[in-house]
Amino acid sequence: MIRRDVITACGVAFSLGVAILAGIDRPGSASAAQADKDPLPSWNDGKTKQAILKFVADVTTEGGPKYVPPEERIATFDNDGTLWCEHPVVQIAFVRDRLKQLVEQKPELRDKPAVTAALTGDMAYFEKEGEQAIAELVYLTHAGMTVDEFHELVARFFQTARHPKYGVLLKEAVYQPMKELLAFLRAHGFKTYICSGGGIDFMRVISQEIYGIPPEQVIGSAGVLEFREQDGKAVLVKTPKLLAFNDKQGKPAGIELHIGRVPILAAGNVRSGGDIAMLQYCQGNTRPSLQLLVNHDDGEREFAYAEKNDASLNAAKARGWNVVNIKDDWKAIFSFQK
Amino acid sequence: MIRRDVITACGVAFSLGVAILAGIDRPGSASAAQADKDPLPSWNDGKTKQAILKFVADVTTEGGPKYVPPEERIATFDNDGTLWCEHPVVQIAFVRDRLKQLVEQKPELRDKPAVTAALTGDMAYFEKEGEQAIAELVYLTHAGMTVDEFHELVARFFQTARHPKYGVLLKEAVYQPMKELLAFLRAHGFKTYICSGGGIDFMRVISQEIYGIPPEQVIGSAGVLEFREQDGKAVLVKTPKLLAFNDKQGKPAGIELHIGRVPILAAGNVRSGGDIAMLQYCQGNTRPSLQLLVNHDDGEREFAYAEKNDASLNAAKARGWNVVNIKDDWKAIFSFQK
Numbered sequence: 001m002i003r004r005d006v007i008t009a010c011g012v013a014f015s016l017g018v019a020i021l022a023g024i025d026r027p028g029s030a031s032a033a034q035a036d037k038d039p040l041p042s043w044n045d046g047k048t049k050q051a052i053l054k055f056v057a058d059v060t061t062e063g064g065p066k067y068v069p070p071e072e073r074i075a076t077f078d079n080d081g082t083l084w085c086e087h088p089v090v091q092i093a094f095v096r097d098r099l100k101q102l103v104e105q106k107p108e109l110r111d112k113p114a115v116t117a118a119l120t121g122d123m124a125y126f127e128k129e130g131e132q133a134i135a136e137l138v139y140l141t142h143a144g145m146t147v148d149e150f151h152e153l154v155a156r157f158f159q160t161a162r163h164p165k166y167g168v169l170l171k172e173a174v175y176q177p178m179k180e181l182l183a184f185l186r187a188h189g190f191k192t193y194i195c196s197g198g199g200i201d202f203m204r205v206i207s208q209e210i211y212g213i214p215p216e217q218v219i220g221s222a223g224v225l226e227f228r229e230q231d232g233k234a235v236l237v238k239t240p241k242l243l244a245f246n247d248k249q250g251k252p253a254g255i256e257l258h259i260g261r262v263p264i265l266a267a268g269n270v271r272s273g274g275d276i277a278m279l280q281y282c283q284g285n286t287r288p289s290l291q292l293l294v295n296h297d298d299g300e301r302e303f304a305y306a307e308k309n310d311a312s313l314n315a316a317k318a319r320g321w322n323v324v325n326i327k328d329d330w331k332a333i334f335s336f337q338k
Numbered sequence: 339m340i341r342r343d344v345i346t347a348c349g350v351a352f353s354l355g356v357a358i359l360a361g362i363d364r365p366g367s368a369s370a371a372q373a374d375k376d377p378l379p380s381w382n383d384g385k386t387k388q389a390i391l392k393f394v395a396d397v398t399t400e401g402g403p404k405y406v407p408p409e410e411r412i413a414t415f416d417n418d419g420t421l422w423c424e425h426p427v428v429q430i431a432f433v434r435d436r437l438k439q440l441v442e443q444k445p446e447l448r449d450k451p452a453v454t455a456a457l458t459g460d461m462a463y464f465e466k467e468g469e470q471a472i473a474e475l476v477y478l479t480h481a482g483m484t485v486d487e488f489h490e491l492v493a494r495f496f497q498t499a500r501h502p503k504y505g506v507l508l509k510e511a512v513y514q515p516m517k518e519l520l521a522f523l524r525a526h527g528f529k530t531y532i533c534s535g536g537g538i539d540f541m542r543v544i545s546q547e548i549y550g551i552p553p554e555q556v557i558g559s560a561g562v563l564e565f566r567e568q569d570g571k572a573v574l575v576k577t578p579k580l581l582a583f584n585d586k587q588g589k590p591a592g593i594e595l596h597i598g599r600v601p602i603l604a605a606g607n608v609r610s611g612g613d614i615a616m617l618q619y620c621q622g623n624t625r626p627s628l629q630l631l632v633n634h635d636d637g638e639r640e641f642a643y644a645e646k647n648d649a650s651l652n653a654a655k656a657r658g659w660n661v662v663n664i665k666d667d668w669k670a671i672f673s674f675q676k
């Protein structure tokens with residue numbers, strides 16, 4: 001006969017086994033210890049935080065009217081201005097850094113007007129010359145090398161590149177509330193993706209380290225890759241030809257190409273209208289869904305900027321998306337400001 | 339004081355909790371019960387099966403010289419002729435089925451030579467007319483509709499389409515040894531992908547059901563998608579324009595686009611040389627890697643066919659890839675033949 005206290009003790013041990021594994025490996029469940037803590041400590045209590053908490057509770061309540069099975073809990077996040085600071089745009093900082101190195105090696109590159117314009121920050125030149133001038137820079141800094149060589153260059157850039165305003169490494173200028181949101185979603189069985197206009201292989205170098213997002217969950221603009229045998233080894237060489245521009249209406253197409261499911265949560269930000277289509281697409285899901293639009297209204301702690309035509313905020317208002325006003329909604333913006 | 343038998347009993351309960359979760363949810367570990375059983379019962383004992391078992395043991399032995407961390411355990415599988423039977427090519431069967439329906443609705447379609455050629459199986463016509471004729475069929479059967487509408491058509495096709503030789507549903511003509519291999523790899527922390535020349539959204543309709551591979555782990559040929567608002571809802575419309583042809587040298591490029599990592603295991607088959615580049619690319623991994631090439635040499639139980647120039651088998655010989663000879667290596671080919 002097994003005594004009741006033995007059964008109870010075993011029950012505790014069993015639950016402990018379950019809880020340990022749940023905490024470490026199991027998607028879709030949070031351990032008891034986690035449930036007691038505020039999962040979003042850098043978010044101020046308010047409408048937006050409550051909307052997020054309610055949505056996650058709704059879609060994870062088995063048997064509830066809004067339950068969504070784990071495999072369909074897809075969340076897509078824009079990167080620049082949504083997950084990390086976009087002043088300066090990180091990939092443009094990389095291009096300038098890379099051009100400086102190239103000009104040191106080949107001073108004659110200075111004769112190219114696009115190079116000079118980029119190094120002196122002459123944005124008017126690019127507005128005038130358009131795509132051709134930008135393509136020239138992309139060719140110089142992003143093409144004509146293998147995927148591995150590019151990875152190396154980007155990894156080295158992130159080791160030392162610093163933010164001009166905060167002095168921290170660029171890779172540290174990541175929004176703490178969004179890091180918490182990503183972790184909170186994953187603890188509830190969500191698969192979190194980046195869906196950005198930025199270069200897919202640029203972001204992949206750093207996405208696991210700073211967001212916990214593996215390379216296969218990064219969607220971005222991509223160039224055509226050329227297969228070659230080099231010293232007896234099969235390699236992929238980056239060409240300057242664009243395969244997919246993953247911004248605006250390209251975002252839903254990128255999501256379908258890479259995931260093949262419609263997200264139930266999508267987050268973007270106000271600046272260029274680049275995320276409107278993604279948020280619309282997410283809202284078209286037949287499942288319950290949540291849209292977040294980050295509004296940069298805190299010039300003191302971060303940067304304040306708006307869109308010329310307010311298209312993103314107007315869309316949010318008309319369609320009932322949740323606007324994340326940084327000033328009010330985020331208690332802390334960066335971990336180094338805490 | 340806690341008695342020793344209580345601790346022991348608790349230990350059992352704890353292990354049970356762990357084992358249950360391990361079996362259901364945990365990638366990277368097999369339960370004790372599973373370890374005793376042959377994980378590949380439809381494979382004959384021999385060089386190929388031993389190579390697979392040894393490779394998986396090597397890369398999962400922590401502290402061993404060939405250990406590969408779980409996040410890098412990527413396996414990519416061709417589909418036609420590697421995972422399912424390619425006589426007939428399933429997607430071509432779908433095209434013909436769809437054309438028959440379209441002709442019933444619009445008899446004037448018969449006036450198009452490409453339609454007549456497809457319906458009568460006049461392959462010489464397509465060899466003569468080339469890409470333009472094939473593009474016409476793709477346009478008629480794969481474009482001009484939303485992604486959701488296409489999904490519906492394909493799902494309906496798989497409900498009734500049958501294999502002409504075996505009489506089973508086409509979706510049942512799946513290689514049992516490969517299903518076991520996929521499950522075995524996943525039980526050891528591998529992420530299994532399809533990487534096929536077939537249409538990405540065609541395979542995604544059925545990949546979870548027949549292989550346990552979710553849509554986001556399917557890589558294939560893809561068309562350009564157009565974002566539109568239709569009745570106030572955001573939808574993606576399939577256009578006839580090709581974005582990526584995921585065959586031959588396009589496979590490594592597709593793997594980099596979708597995964598951003600080099601696989602440590604890749605499997606393809608002899609027919610057109612379509613998998614040579616993928617296997618080369620896999621072998622170029624700096625981690626230990628394994629390549630499998632299925633050779634269809636069993637005309638009795640399946641179909642016997644070879645390549646005109648034997649390029650795939652020659653590459654396998656020169657580079658040390660494992661050839662899976664169906665006749666010798668597979669005890670059972672299909673579950674319905676057992």
